[in-house]
Amino acid sequence: MDATTRQRIEELLATSPIFVFMKGNKLMPQCGFSNNVVQILHSVGVPFETFDVLSDAEIRQGIKTFSDWPTIPQVYVKGEFIGGSDILIEMYNSGELREKLEVALAS
């Protein structure tokens, strides 16, 4: 990943405490896993921003290097990668997600 791509990713992450790199957008997710993440965040009722990796090949590859994570979607809280669809589902079911997001938004 080149420095420009890394900088663009960091700038995107800075736009919102909760940020999702996904396929498609909130209204039209283009993959079941991306859709899971959007539905979970809607259900917790928190504000979040998204980036459609299908619109940008550099970011699509770069984000995998950035987090050392091979798949999309990727959810970030305050710039920290917290997981993809499976981890979000587990954290949602255990109540850990709501707690983490509330703390992030309160601080």
Add this chain to the structure above:
Amino acid sequence: MVHPDQVKAAISLAMPDAQVEVEDLTGGGDHLQVTVISAAFDGLTRVKQHQLVYGALRQELASEAIHALALQTSSPA
């Protein structure tokens, strides 16, 4: 596509102590459900646990031979 047995073998090679189950969700070999139980996960965050498994499957994921991998990791009780 990859055969579920190849996925199981790749994970077992990287994590010899692990109990691994691989289920092919569609029969097409590219949507897999993988469960891994290993003492190597002790004390690691979920992200780090999953990264260990992804590391074992780097080649299959990079080539997109595996499109979707539902992953569950845990340490032995």
